[in-house]
Every structure is written in structure tokens, then in C-alpha cells.
Amino acid sequence: MKKISIAFILSLVLSLSLSGCVRYVELSDRAIVQALGIDYIPDRNIYRISMQYFSQTSEGGQNQIDKTQPNVLKSVGEGDSILTAAKNASILSGKDLLLSENRLIIIGSELCNEDLSKTLQFFISNYHSHPKTYVCGAENTAEELIDIRFKEGYVSSQRLINLIENASSEGHTVADYAYQIMSSLCNSTGSAYLPRLKISEQKTDGTVPKESGEGQKGGEEEQEAEKTIVLDGGVVFSDKRKSGVIDSESCVGLQFLSxxxxxxxxxxxxxxxxxxxxxxxxxxxxxxxxxxxxxxxxxxxxxxxxxxxxxxxxxxxxxxxxxxxxxxxxxxxxxxxxxxxxxxxxxxxxxxxxxxxxxxxxxxxxxxxxxxxxxxxxxxxxxxxxxxxxxxxxxxxxx
Amino acid sequence: MKEKIPDFSEKSVGNILKDIKLSASLEENCVNIRAMINNSTDLIIKPAVIEGRKIVFITCEGMIDKMKLADLIYRPLTENPPKDCHTAKELFDKIASTMLIAEEQRQLYSCDEVLQAAMSGFAVMLCDEVNYAIAIGIQGFSFRGIDEPSTHINLRASREGFIEVIRINISMVRRRMKSPTLKTELMKVGERSNTDICICYLTDRADYKTVNAVKDKLKNIPLNTILSSEFLQSFLEEDTPGLFPQVMTSERPDVFVSKLYEGRIGIIVDGTPFALILPTLFIENFHTMDDYTHKPYFSAFMRILRFTAFILAVILPGLYVALCNFNPEMLRSSLLLNIYSSVQTTAFPVFGECLIMYSLYEIMREAGLRLPKSVGHAVSIVGGLVIGEITVSAGLMSAPVVLIIAATGLCSFAVPDLYESLMIMRLVFILAGGIFGLFGITVVGTLLLFRLCSKNAYGVPYMAPFAPFTLKSILRDTFVRISWRNLSRSDVTLSQLSGRAKRKTEKEN
Amino acid sequence: MNRISSKQLTLAFIASRLTTEMIMIPGELIRYGSERFVAILVAKLSVLLLYLPLLLLTIKFKGDNFLTAAIRKNRIYGIILGVLFGVVLLSVTVNSVLNLQLYITDTLIGELLLISGTALIIAVSLYGAMKGASAITRTAVFGTAIFAFLILLIFITMADKLDFSYLYPMYIDDGNYLFRAVISEISCNSEMLVFAVLCSNITDKPNRAVYYSLAVIFVVLEVVNLLYNLVFGPYLNELEYPLYVISSLSDVVVFQRLDGIDAIVWLLCGIIKISLLFTSAGELYKTSSGKRKKGWFLAIYGTLTLILCMLIGSDRRYYDTLQSILHTAFPLVFAGVVIPLIVLFTGKKAPRKEKENEEN
Known part of the structure; x- marks a missing residue:
């Protein structure tokens, strides 16, 4: 009986193994998403996802990541739902999306008028994504923020994450993870707050280290190089939808209140x-x-x-x-x-x-x-x- | 009589030889003995005449001390032979009973006993008209001196290791345990090799049922030749074929004695420096003698480190493949990005890379192991430089895979007793991780746990004291070792482990 | 080797029960608020009450299980009860396998074929069952230890994310939820079926296994529920596998998130649970047939489980139907309470001589 049981288990395992019953994606065939922006285009009633995914620039051919480069590529997808938009972005990049490394979701201003919990739930319910992702609102479209790339850290999005974390520790804004925002949205008033990002074209003087990114589009390089992203107050949600915008001073007050x-x-x-x-x-x-x-x-x-x-x-x-x-x-x-x-x-x-x-x-x-x-x-x-x-x-x- | 000359083509020879009794004719006895050994040149039959009686001395070349033979036997017998002996039997009896020739002296009655004694280093004396022989122990074969053990090397513990001679090994054990309760029982196993083995145990601590069970198993071992203690191992294990050893081997007399003190049974086999200790527990694979000479906190740290190395050696490559292919989100961001960068240009998928690299590593290890040291260095250079460096720079393999296989190789040397098991398990985990990811790893891990937990060696649960759970024993001497002061307060033997008592009751029922 | 101690069975029950609580409870029943704390308490007390016939049975028949007592009365009568019990046991086993398979596809491998997942789970569980109750309960020690370590690790890593303002005083504003949660908790107590069969294998006092396991599970569940509430607040209502999400938030030095490890532990405990169910089926067969070996029976039983899993798991409607039947708690109460109650009054005690022989 002992032999029969061993033979039974072995044959089962072998037959299943050999049949190739599990499909998996090689790591090299994945697109490791670093930051993504979601916009809603009301005219066409579609969602547009733009994402930065990791693509390393090697240092001396040794497969070491060159940290002086943005190390990201951009992919865009459109669709009737967030899922189809994400799938289209995946098709465009030619890779399977890996959302686990995504640390920043930027919500476009138009999408803020929709139910935020549905958008966030899409990402959190995907068990491979990370619930410890910062969520921000955009002054205009999220895509224009995704277009800007920085050359600090491993990847471009690291600069924005540092911006949010530093602002939070200095008391200028509330930095919540996606699951914390969901907790806020799930209370009976459906209230939440997102820090708001906007593009700034202010020139920096020589005494301050340049926090500038490199423009995605071509054009006058000097002018493009001065584009940067700054925090500008916050977006307030009520009943899970955008109900207003508050300025930086109110954000400080909010930090005290909360x-x-x-x-x-x-x-x-x-x-x-x-x-x-x-x-x-x-x-x-x-x-x-x-x-x-x-x-x-x-x-x-x-x-x-x-x-x-x-x-x-x-x-x-x-x-x-x-x-x-x-x-x-x-x-x-x-x-x-x-x-x-x-x-x-x-x-x-x-x-x-x-x-x-x-x-x-x-x-x-x-x-x-x-x-x-x-x-x-x-x-x-x-x-x-x-x-x-x-x-x-x-x-x-x-x- | 000639018809009874054994046919050596038979597998079993013992029974036929035992039938030939010594007769009163010296000539006939000599003919029989010569025939039995096929006139082998290493058997020396030396005739002599003492007090007018014909006698012969039978010895085996190289097995005796020739000086002892001359001083203890030839000289007294020729210079001061027993006087006033009327018959040959009287002469022989006087030699056997009154002359102090050697410490070890016994009477033999059959040809096979004569041969066995001669081949064990005895000088056997036969006399005409007498139908028995006298064996005189003058063993003097050459052997390796007591040396530091080649395995289980320790920093502070004793430097003595067992050698190939059973008697010296027994003396080493006795020197460390001068208790009257230490019992040594000699046995012969192997129908053809007639290897001496010695069962050692403490009568007041070992479970007599286990001792009897071990003896029964040893008596029934069907092997003809036993050249090493490992030959006996599989016959003593209750659960075969087992991936993990249920019988421990040790080259160290101090380890041997300490295990006897815990109520275990030790077996010393002639011709091998490795003694067997049973029953053994899984946790003992992570213990060394040094753990008892260092401070307890350091011992605990080292044991936990060894266990961690064991776990890493088993699952790390499998886990790496599973994480890369199925659950990359578990890896830290920077680590994932680094791995991602390195696998971009490799020729094989991660699963394949791991399998190839693992096979190459084991081949290199096997090749380097049995080669002369000078060539072994060349293997290390080829392995280190060519396999490690060139494959990575040529883009055939990714650097993390090389690192992981090298690291797991290193980890597996931290637990040398389990190396063979580790080797197989690692491969199984790579396959499971590559095919089913973390699910596969869990399934294989659970199977392994079921198997380990179902094992009982002579009534002792193999995973004790963790499963069944006995907190007192766990805190005493498992991953942590309490201080000698506390250890001395209470004795723990195997029979006190949880699960043991139940097993007894069950058997009794 | 099937003789075990009550402590061993306690640990096995803890491992098995925790899996059920963490995976198999429907998402909507893990809810934010004080109701859940009360629901757990009421459910555990109710389960203790439901165990009463079984506890009395073990006392009356001196450790014999219900089937032995029933067969002693009349073989046919015993076999009928055994078959009825076996049907409930089989349905619980199928449900457990499917739940585990669903959980794996949700979290670990998205594209795992139904046959691959279920066949592997059944094969490993059968192997455990063939090794005997002792091997399973010993394995449960490791399952429970790893689980405890994981929970501790999660607590430590989540310490800075606990929001105590999410706690509010005991106030039950939804009695309907409380009722559903209690019924659901009771319906998941398949350990009752295991205890009904394996109580005869326990060397010391079998009742201890029930008391100890219920007490420990109660404490662990309340603690884990507290963790859920402090981390998620109202968002808890939306989550299907809250502990999995909490694990994914936990960051330790080596791993960025612990959800994969969490899944491994749950899977290990799930297999232990299914192994216990298979062992119980094997013991039922051994008692009713009087044969000593159960290998062939287990192989057939395992194949039957696999076939049923394939049939029910292939269509979500069948699966939901099975779930809804089991969640009424009726099958469990029938097999774990009604049958033992019947045997309690109709069963026959072992003759004194027979008992003495067994003891010797």
C-alpha cells in the first residue's frame, strides 16, 4: 500500500507537472510600473492610463543601473474602463504589467469628479499591487505629470515620492496610502483628501539645487529643463467625489486637525x-x-x-x-x-x-x-x- | 571429509565451515584448514615438537606481533616446557591451564574457529592426538595511530578520534566513561567478512527494549561483507528509504559517550573510524561538541545560524525561481530592479538558469572532491573563474543566480551531516518553485513535514521535542542550550521525551 | 501510528481552525465594529454548547467514538449512521478543497488550473492521512508555530499604522449581522466532525482538546479582529482577505511584504485541515469495516473528492449552492450534534471484559 500511495502521488505530480498546467510570465517580460496617472476624458467617455515603467540604462555594460538616468519609459492606454485602459497600455508596452512596485497613483482632475473608491479599489483588489501606494490629485491631467522625468534615485518617480514624504514630515500636507484613503472613503460621509500636484515653471536660482526634470516632448531644451512638479494644496472629497480644493495653509491646518x-x-x-x-x-x-x-x-x-x-x-x-x-x-x-x-x-x-x-x-x-x-x-x-x-x-x- | 570442503561460490559459507570439527589427527586438521583457506599464502602453519609431541602453530601473516610470538610462546615452550606429561592431552591441558602465556586465551573446537582466530591475530596451537586447539591473543597488526578526526572538527573539544581498530575504540570510550553501567557487547556480523562490532550502552539509562531490537536487527543483517559502519545503517533505520539519517555517525569518542549518557545505543564497527549512534533526532544534526564548550548564548547563536543555513540551503534557489516567476512583488524594490536588470540579457529563463547552475555546481563539487589536491585547485579555478565570472559577463547566466547557488552551496556545508539530503531537497524545491511557484514550495514543504513528523526511530519521534511539543526539552538543549549549571540539575534521557511513553503503551496494548 | 494526545489534537485544531477563519469565512462577515467581537464570543460559546453531546458521548462510552458505540448496538444501524456522517464529511472536505483552491488562484497563482490545484492539495492531504493522525498533529505544531510567529511579526511591523481612534465602545447596531456571523462561525466548525471520529484515538482526556482549542482560537480571533479594526477601520467591510492585505502592508528587512509567506502558512494549515478530514474518513471506514488498513479506501475517497471538486468547482453556481447549504450550519449540526445525540441514547457500552483486554 505504501508503494501504491507513493506511486499515486508521484504519478499525479509528474503528470501535472509535465502537462505545463501553470502559465507564468518571465520577469524579463514584465513591465515594472513605477508610477501611473489616470485621467478621465468626459468628451469621449473613456479612461486614459499613462504609466512610467522601469527600463534600465546600464552603466558600463555590467547590468548595473545608471542612477543618473530616469530609467523609465512611458506607456499609455485608453479604454472604456480602467481595466481595459491598463490592458491596452500593456499591449502598447509589449509587456505584462507588474503593479507591485507602483508607489504613486495620480488622479487626473476630471477623474476626481468620479467615485474615487472604485478607482482605488481596482488597484488594491489586485493582490499583486501594493496597498502602500501614495495617491495624489493633479491640477490638470495626470499624464502631463507622468511626462516629466527626474534623474534622481533609481527611478524617476522616486523624486515625487520623496516630495510627498518630505512635505508630510514638514507638516505641509497629509500623505496617505491608498488603503488609508479607502478607510476614509468608507466612513459614512465618504470624505477623503489627496495632496495636489501641479507643474511649475518657476526658475530656480543657483543657490538652490535644481529640482528640474527633463521634458518628455522635444522642443526648447533649456525651457523644458525648468519644468518641475510642486505640491499645491489638496483635493477634498465628499461622498467619494471631489467637493473642492484647499490651499497650502488649509493643508497645514488639516494636519493639526487630523x-x-x-x-x-x-x-x-x-x-x-x-x-x-x-x-x-x-x-x-x-x-x-x-x-x-x-x-x-x-x-x-x-x-x-x-x-x-x-x-x-x-x-x-x-x-x-x-x-x-x-x-x-x-x-x-x-x-x-x-x-x-x-x-x-x-x-x-x-x-x-x-x-x-x-x-x-x-x-x-x-x-x-x-x-x-x-x-x-x-x-x-x-x-x-x-x-x-x-x-x-x-x-x-x-x- | 573432503566432500565437505566448502564451495566458495555459494553466497553463504558460515554453516558449512562450522560443521568441521577438529579431530585428534593433527595432519587431518592441518589438511582441512589448508583446504578451507585454499592454501592461501598468508596462513602460516609452523610445526614443532615439544616434549616429544607434534604440535603446530597457525598464524596469519601480518596479523600478529612476531616479537610477542617469540617471547611469549616459542621461548617458554621450548625452554621450560611442562614436565611429566604422559599424554598429549595432558601436555596441552597444562599449557592451557598453568602457563601464563597471554591475557587472551581460549579453546577452539572447530576448523572455522581456528581460522577465525588466526585471522583475528591469534596464534592457534594444535597438538597431535588432541581434538581441540588453544588460541593465544598476540595481535600485532599495524594500524593508524589515534589522530584528530577528519570530520566534525571542533575548536575546544578533544582532539582524539576513533581509529579503525575496534579494541582501541572501545578503550577510548571506556576511558571517558568509567562507569560500571557501561556495557560493551562484541558481536560478529557479515557472513563472509565476520566483522567485529561492539554494542555499547549504559544499562541504567538505555531502554532495554531498544537494545534488544538493535541486537535482533544486527543479528539478522543478511550482508556477507561489512567494510564500513554505513553498511549497517540502512538495516538499523526503521523507515527506509529515508531522506534524513535516523542513525547518527560520529568519529568522535566524546560525542559517542555523551550520546550514550542520554540513553542511546552506540555501535563501533571494526575497520572504520565512524561509530553509529541510535536513535537520533532531527535537531541533533545542528549540534556540535563545541556547543557544549562555548558559552550558552554563543552556542544558541551558532545553532540558530546552522538551522538558518539549512533552511536557506534547501529553499533559497527554489524560492528565488518562485518569486521571480510568480510573486516578484515580494522582493524589495531595489532588489527587484537589480534582478530585473540582470535577467534582461541572459540566454535562459530563471528556472533554467537555476537548474543549469545548480547542476554545474554539483558537478564541480564532485569533480573536486575525489581528485588529488593539486588538480583540485585547478577545478576551483575553473569553477570560480570560468563558471562564475565568464558566464555572467558573457550574458549566459545572471549574477543573482550564480550568487544564490554559491551561497546555498556554502550554507549546505554548515550542516555536513545533512548534505546528501540537502542536495536532493534543493533540486526538488527548484522544480516545485519553477513549476508551481510558492504553491509548489508549500506543497513539497508540507509533504516533507508529514514525512519527517511520521518518523519514529525505535519509538522516539524523529522531530522531538518539537513535534510532539515538549517545552521543557525545547528550552533545555535544542536551539538554545541552558548553562551547565542548569543542565546538571536535571537529567533527560530519550525515554523521557514526549511521545516515547505513549509509544510504549501502544505497543503494550 | 494514530494514537495522539489531547494537546496534539488541540494544536491541530488551532492550525485547522485558523485557516478556516482567515480564508473560508465570507468576506462580508468580517466587519468593522464591535459586533464582530461579540459575534466571535457568542459563536464560541454556542460551539461549546454544540460540543456537549460529543463530550457526553466520550464520557459515557469511555473514549469510544459514536460509530463504535453504534456498531456495538447493531452493525447495520451503525453503518447507516456512519454513511450519513460520511456524506457530511465528504461535502465539508470538498468545500474546504475548493475554498483553498480559490484562495490560491486569488492570491498566489492566477492561472492555476482547477485540476492542478485540487489534485495537488488532495494528493498531499491524502499522503498526510496515510501517515496517520500522529504525523498530521505533529505537523500542525509547525503550522501553528509559524502562524503565531507571522501574526507577531505583522503586529510588530504594523505597530506604527494602528489607529486606535477606529475603536469605539461595544455597540451592536445590526442584530441581523450578529446572527449571520454567529451562524457562519458555527457552520465552519468542521473540527467537530474530526473530534467526533478521532476522540477514540486520544490517549488522555479527549475533552481537553475541545476546551483548550476553543479558548486559544477565541483569543487569537479576537486579537486578529482587533488588528483588522485598528488598521482598516471602515474599509474592513470591503475586504475579502483582510489578513492577506495586512500582510502585504507589513515590511520586514528581507521581504517588502509578507503576503506570500502568509499564503504559504494558510496553505500549510489548510492542508492540515483537509488531512484531518481525510483521516477521519479513514477512521470511519476502519471502524465500520473492522479492517486495519485504510490505504485503498483513502485512495478511492480521495479520487471521489477530486471528481466532486471538478464537478462542483467547474461551475460557480454549484459551488455557491454548496456554500449556502453548508453555511446554514444544518449539515454540521446534523452530523456533529444530532447523530452523537442519537448514539448517546441508543449506543451500547463496551463490555467490561473487552475494555480490560484493550487496556492490557
Whole structure:
């Protein structure tokens, strides 16, 4: 019996193996997508995918990647759906698309008006793609951003990813992965936020390292070389569709509101002196409360530790001036947050800093009872913002 | 009588030889013995006369110490022979009972015993009118001196290794274990070679059922010739054909003794420096004697490193093929891009590259292994330069594949006891990974686990103490070794491992 | 060698059950919110209640399984019960194989033929079954250990991505979901069938396997559910294999993502589960036929499973029908509760002499 069982298993495995029942794609026949842009063309009612895929420029014929080159090629596909557009792009490039290395999805401005969750779900539900992909909005079309190539790092898209990550760590924008955006979109208000990218043609002077890319199209090389991509505020979504655009200041306020601010520096003018306080260890707590009339309001309190990075002539013992500077800095942050809250809630009708989450956390029954008009309740409830910065946590002598 | 002269074309010779008893006629005995050995030139029959009686000394060329023969036998017998002996039997009895000739002395009654004794280094004395012989142990054959073992080299442990002579090996064991409970039992196996083997165990720690089972198996080994301990291995393993060894071999007496202390049974085979130890556990393949001489944390680190090397040696090439062909997303970005760049220009698909490179590596290893050292260097140069460098630069192979095969080759040397198993498993994993990707690797891995977990060597689960799970034993001396201070607090023998007791109950039931 | 300890069976149940929980639960039942925590608790308590007839049976018949007790009463009667039980066992096996195959094609190999996947899974599981319950349960030790290590690794790598604001107090706003989740949890408990057969192979107290495994699985599921909630929040409702996605987010030094390793572990545990089901079928045959060897039977049973997998798996409608039948929990309750309950009242105890002989 033992022999029969072994023979049975062996014959089965061999017969299956020899029949070539599994199809696979050789690594060299794949196109490793690095960044992709998706546009919707309303006139023709089609989707257009443009992607940068890896194509190495060898260094000295040793199969080593030349890091001074963009190392990418572009492929474009159009179709009635994102899937068909992707397939057409695959046909055009002559390779099988590998989405696992894609770290950036740029959503064209027209596509932002469509249901964002459907677009993102297409990529996340593909088990070979990576849910840790940054998603950005484009000022115009995504393709024009994909066209610009940089010569830093292994591949061109690395420059854009660094841009988003640095901006996020400096407190200028919220950088969320695709799955985090999906989490936001799946709450009852369907709210989300994407950082917005745009092409800038500003000339850089000699003191700043050039962040310029090389134009895709031909033409005047000098002029093309000055094209670069910059962050320009953000796109706000409500009910899974674009509901407005916020500027860079509101983006900073949003960082504070959504408890994601790592570090932020505020410069305060005190007569002729300039003092810079850096807010760190920022903690934001949103607490839903009911007033005497049983009306809902949100108490948003920000606490942070402060550090005088530039003292501006204030001595350590001059407590009165320190408190005055600190108070101004707090007011400035409060103003930023209030502006963001107004822009997002009133202009964009969106809840991207987690009012619903806070309400559900404290009053799940209230949310369940009012689930049909929860968006209206959230957006009409006033927000009371308080900012408190402890500048003595490290002591002034630290700097 | 002549009709009984054995036919050496027969496979079995033992039974026929045993039938020929020694007779009272010296001449007849000599004729029979000569006939039995086909007048072989290495058998020396030396006639002499003592006190008027005809006697002969039968020895085997090269097996005895000639000085001992002269000093201990010839001189006393010729200078001071036993006096007042009326019959030949009386003379012979006096020699056997009163003269102190050698430590080892015994009486023989058949021709085959005479031959066996002569071939084992005894001087056999036959006398006319006496129907038995006296064998006197004056072994003096030349042998290799005690040396450092060629395998299982250690840094701090003993430098002594077993040699080819069974008696010296036994003495080495006894020197390390002066306990009265250490029992050594000599046996002969192999119908034609009559190889001496010695079963060693501690009577108070070894399971007597296992000892009996081992003895039964040894008695029933149908081999004619046993030239190495590995000849016995497959007969002692319960599960054949097995990919993993269930019987451990060791060249080191210190390892041998330490295993006996854990309740195992050791077998020393004459003519080979490799002793057998059984039953063995899978985890023991990752242990060395040095682990017990180093600090526990270092030993733990080394053992984990060896196990990691084992896992890498088994699955790395298969995993590489599977990841490249089916799941490239698992590779780190920069690694993937580098691999992608290198496979762009190669002539073969990754699967093919891996198979070719693996075959080339094994061929190179095999070629270098048995060649003289001077030629072996040439093989290394050819292998290192031509295969490694030129194939990559010519674009025939990609650099990662060369690196992976070289790395796995290196890893497999970290666990030398499992090299053969590793070689086969690696190939199977490459095939599985190439055909079915990670699915294939999992399927093969699961099959392997089922197989390993189903093994029981003499009632001891092969994967113990992990499966069945015994936390106390795992923490004692597996991947981590507790300090000697803690080890000394409690003894653990094989019979205390989980699963063992159950097996006994089951058998009893 | 088929004698095992209750601890070994516990580990096998944990490995087997975790696969079920991670793969075979329908996506919509893994939901964001506190309901899921309550659903797991209620389901485990319900399952413990459902185990009651089996536990009583093992106590009453001193470790004998239901079939032995039934056959002792009347051979034909026993065989009828055995066949009914076997049909449920077969359908659960087919369902498990198809689920695993579907999972593989979803995650590891997109273009794996139905016959290749199912045939390989069945072949390996049969090999395990032929090696015996002991080999399977020992293998389960490794499956469980790797799974535990993986979960730990995921927790460590995801520590910075846990969002505790996604947690909100216990509040059940959808009783219908709770009911469906509990029924689904119960319907997946095929270990009950395995326990019903293999309880006679346990050397010590068989009941321990049930208590320990349920307790451990309960804790693990609650912890994993917590992880889901903290990482995905409301997006959890949209995911089919949340742990797979979490694994793909985990970044360790060597691998950029752990989903492939996750799939390997699940597959290993899935094969252990199917092997246990095959072993149970083999034991059923051995008990009812009185023969010692089960090799031929397993080969035929495996081929039958393969044929059924090919038939049902070839058309999504058949597969969905099988799923919907099994998810009602009726077949499982029938085989795991009703049949043991019948035998509990009608079965015959072993004569004292027979028992003594067995013990000696």
C-alpha cells in the first residue's frame, strides 16, 4: 500500500507537472510600473492610463543601473474602463504589467469628479499591487505629470515620492496610502483628501539645487529643463467625489486637525525681533459634546511641546515676553486650523479630520440613530478650537 | 571429509565451515584448514615438537606481533616446557591451564574457529592426538595511530578520534566513561567478512527494549561483507528509504559517550573510524561538541545560524525561481530592479538558469572532491573563474543566480551531516518553485513535514521535542542550550521525551 | 501510528481552525465594529454548547467514538449512521478543497488550473492521512508555530499604522449581522466532525482538546479582529482577505511584504485541515469495516473528492449552492450534534471484559 500511495502521488505530480498546467510570465517580460496617472476624458467617455515603467540604462555594460538616468519609459492606454485602459497600455508596452512596485497613483482632475473608491479599489483588489501606494490629485491631467522625468534615485518617480514624504514630515500636507484613503472613503460621509500636484515653471536660482526634470516632448531644451512638479494644496472629497480644493495653509491646518502633525515651525514677529517656535509632539483630541440645549459641538484641543529654535533676543528669564510670543504662535496655529475647518466643512462639505470617528467613538448610539443625516449633523455642528503649547518642556536653554 | 570442503561460490559459507570439527589427527586438521583457506599464502602453519609431541602453530601473516610470538610462546615452550606429561592431552591441558602465556586465551573446537582466530591475530596451537586447539591473543597488526578526526572538527573539544581498530575504540570510550553501567557487547556480523562490532550502552539509562531490537536487527543483517559502519545503517533505520539519517555517525569518542549518557545505543564497527549512534533526532544534526564548550548564548547563536543555513540551503534557489516567476512583488524594490536588470540579457529563463547552475555546481563539487589536491585547485579555478565570472559577463547566466547557488552551496556545508539530503531537497524545491511557484514550495514543504513528523526511530519521534511539543526539552538543549549549571540539575534521557511513553503503551496494548 | 494526545489534537485544531477563519469565512462577515467581537464570543460559546453531546458521548462510552458505540448496538444501524456522517464529511472536505483552491488562484497563482490545484492539495492531504493522525498533529505544531510567529511579526511591523481612534465602545447596531456571523462561525466548525471520529484515538482526556482549542482560537480571533479594526477601520467591510492585505502592508528587512509567506502558512494549515478530514474518513471506514488498513479506501475517497471538486468547482453556481447549504450550519449540526445525540441514547457500552483486554 505504501508503494501504491507513493506511486499515486508521484504519478499525479509528474503528470501535472509535465502537462505545463501553470502559465507564468518571465520577469524579463514584465513591465515594472513605477508610477501611473489616470485621467478621465468626459468628451469621449473613456479612461486614459499613462504609466512610467522601469527600463534600465546600464552603466558600463555590467547590468548595473545608471542612477543618473530616469530609467523609465512611458506607456499609455485608453479604454472604456480602467481595466481595459491598463490592458491596452500593456499591449502598447509589449509587456505584462507588474503593479507591485507602483508607489504613486495620480488622479487626473476630471477623474476626481468620479467615485474615487472604485478607482482605488481596482488597484488594491489586485493582490499583486501594493496597498502602500501614495495617491495624489493633479491640477490638470495626470499624464502631463507622468511626462516629466527626474534623474534622481533609481527611478524617476522616486523624486515625487520623496516630495510627498518630505512635505508630510514638514507638516505641509497629509500623505496617505491608498488603503488609508479607502478607510476614509468608507466612513459614512465618504470624505477623503489627496495632496495636489501641479507643474511649475518657476526658475530656480543657483543657490538652490535644481529640482528640474527633463521634458518628455522635444522642443526648447533649456525651457523644458525648468519644468518641475510642486505640491499645491489638496483635493477634498465628499461622498467619494471631489467637493473642492484647499490651499497650502488649509493643508497645514488639516494636519493639526487630523492629529498628524509631526513638527511645525511658527515664526512670530515681536517688534524688530523674529522668534521661531517649533511645535512638536502635537496631540489633537476631538471630543464631541452637547451643550445645555442638547446641541452637538466639537471641542478640538491641540496640545504640543514648543521649542524656541530662534530666540530673537529673548532671555531665558524674560517670562513675560516668552509667554507673549508663545501666545501669538498659538493664535497663529488656531487661525490656520479654523481656516482649514471652515474651508473643508463649509466650502467642501467634507469630514476629513475625523469628526464622525470621534462621534462614533463617544456616542455610537447617536451615530446609529442618525445614520441617514449624519453628514449634515457633523458639518453643521460648531468646532471650538483650543491650542496650547508648552514651551518649557525642554527648557529654553536647549537652544 | 573432503566432500565437505566448502564451495566458495555459494553466497553463504558460515554453516558449512562450522560443521568441521577438529579431530585428534593433527595432519587431518592441518589438511582441512589448508583446504578451507585454499592454501592461501598468508596462513602460516609452523610445526614443532615439544616434549616429544607434534604440535603446530597457525598464524596469519601480518596479523600478529612476531616479537610477542617469540617471547611469549616459542621461548617458554621450548625452554621450560611442562614436565611429566604422559599424554598429549595432558601436555596441552597444562599449557592451557598453568602457563601464563597471554591475557587472551581460549579453546577452539572447530576448523572455522581456528581460522577465525588466526585471522583475528591469534596464534592457534594444535597438538597431535588432541581434538581441540588453544588460541593465544598476540595481535600485532599495524594500524593508524589515534589522530584528530577528519570530520566534525571542533575548536575546544578533544582532539582524539576513533581509529579503525575496534579494541582501541572501545578503550577510548571506556576511558571517558568509567562507569560500571557501561556495557560493551562484541558481536560478529557479515557472513563472509565476520566483522567485529561492539554494542555499547549504559544499562541504567538505555531502554532495554531498544537494545534488544538493535541486537535482533544486527543479528539478522543478511550482508556477507561489512567494510564500513554505513553498511549497517540502512538495516538499523526503521523507515527506509529515508531522506534524513535516523542513525547518527560520529568519529568522535566524546560525542559517542555523551550520546550514550542520554540513553542511546552506540555501535563501533571494526575497520572504520565512524561509530553509529541510535536513535537520533532531527535537531541533533545542528549540534556540535563545541556547543557544549562555548558559552550558552554563543552556542544558541551558532545553532540558530546552522538551522538558518539549512533552511536557506534547501529553499533559497527554489524560492528565488518562485518569486521571480510568480510573486516578484515580494522582493524589495531595489532588489527587484537589480534582478530585473540582470535577467534582461541572459540566454535562459530563471528556472533554467537555476537548474543549469545548480547542476554545474554539483558537478564541480564532485569533480573536486575525489581528485588529488593539486588538480583540485585547478577545478576551483575553473569553477570560480570560468563558471562564475565568464558566464555572467558573457550574458549566459545572471549574477543573482550564480550568487544564490554559491551561497546555498556554502550554507549546505554548515550542516555536513545533512548534505546528501540537502542536495536532493534543493533540486526538488527548484522544480516545485519553477513549476508551481510558492504553491509548489508549500506543497513539497508540507509533504516533507508529514514525512519527517511520521518518523519514529525505535519509538522516539524523529522531530522531538518539537513535534510532539515538549517545552521543557525545547528550552533545555535544542536551539538554545541552558548553562551547565542548569543542565546538571536535571537529567533527560530519550525515554523521557514526549511521545516515547505513549509509544510504549501502544505497543503494550 | 494514530494514537495522539489531547494537546496534539488541540494544536491541530488551532492550525485547522485558523485557516478556516482567515480564508473560508465570507468576506462580508468580517466587519468593522464591535459586533464582530461579540459575534466571535457568542459563536464560541454556542460551539461549546454544540460540543456537549460529543463530550457526553466520550464520557459515557469511555473514549469510544459514536460509530463504535453504534456498531456495538447493531452493525447495520451503525453503518447507516456512519454513511450519513460520511456524506457530511465528504461535502465539508470538498468545500474546504475548493475554498483553498480559490484562495490560491486569488492570491498566489492566477492561472492555476482547477485540476492542478485540487489534485495537488488532495494528493498531499491524502499522503498526510496515510501517515496517520500522529504525523498530521505533529505537523500542525509547525503550522501553528509559524502562524503565531507571522501574526507577531505583522503586529510588530504594523505597530506604527494602528489607529486606535477606529475603536469605539461595544455597540451592536445590526442584530441581523450578529446572527449571520454567529451562524457562519458555527457552520465552519468542521473540527467537530474530526473530534467526533478521532476522540477514540486520544490517549488522555479527549475533552481537553475541545476546551483548550476553543479558548486559544477565541483569543487569537479576537486579537486578529482587533488588528483588522485598528488598521482598516471602515474599509474592513470591503475586504475579502483582510489578513492577506495586512500582510502585504507589513515590511520586514528581507521581504517588502509578507503576503506570500502568509499564503504559504494558510496553505500549510489548510492542508492540515483537509488531512484531518481525510483521516477521519479513514477512521470511519476502519471502524465500520473492522479492517486495519485504510490505504485503498483513502485512495478511492480521495479520487471521489477530486471528481466532486471538478464537478462542483467547474461551475460557480454549484459551488455557491454548496456554500449556502453548508453555511446554514444544518449539515454540521446534523452530523456533529444530532447523530452523537442519537448514539448517546441508543449506543451500547463496551463490555467490561473487552475494555480490560484493550487496556492490557
Amino acid at each position: 492629529n498628524r502633525m509631526a513638527e511645525y515651525s511658527v515664526t512670530v514677529k515681536d517688534n524688530d525681533n523674529r522668534s521661531t517656535i517649533t511645535f512638536f509632539s502635537v496631540r489633537t483630541a476631538i471630543t464631541p459634546k452637547f451643550n445645555e440645549k442638547s446641541e452637538l459641538y466639537f471641542d478640538i484641543s491641540v496640545t504640543a511641546d514648543g521649542r524656541f529654535d530662534e530666540r530673537g533676543g529673548i532671555s531665558e528669564t524674560d517670562t513675560a515676553r516668552i509667554m507673549a510670543v508663545k501666545s501669538k504662535a498659538e493664535q497663529e496655529v488656531t487661525a490656520l486650523m479654523e481656516k482649514a475647518a471652515t474651508d473643508i466643512r463649509e466650502n467642501c462639505r467634507s469630514d476629513i479630520f475625523g469628526l464622525e470617528k470621534a462621534l462614533r467613538h463617544h456616542y455610537p448610539g447617536f451615530v446609529a440613530r442618525n445614520k441617514d443625516n449624519i453628514t449634515d449633523i457633523l458639518l453643521s455642528a460648531p468646532c471650538i478650537i483650543k491650542v496650547k503649547c508648552n514651551t518649557f518642556s525642554l527648557g529654553l536653554e536647549s537652544y
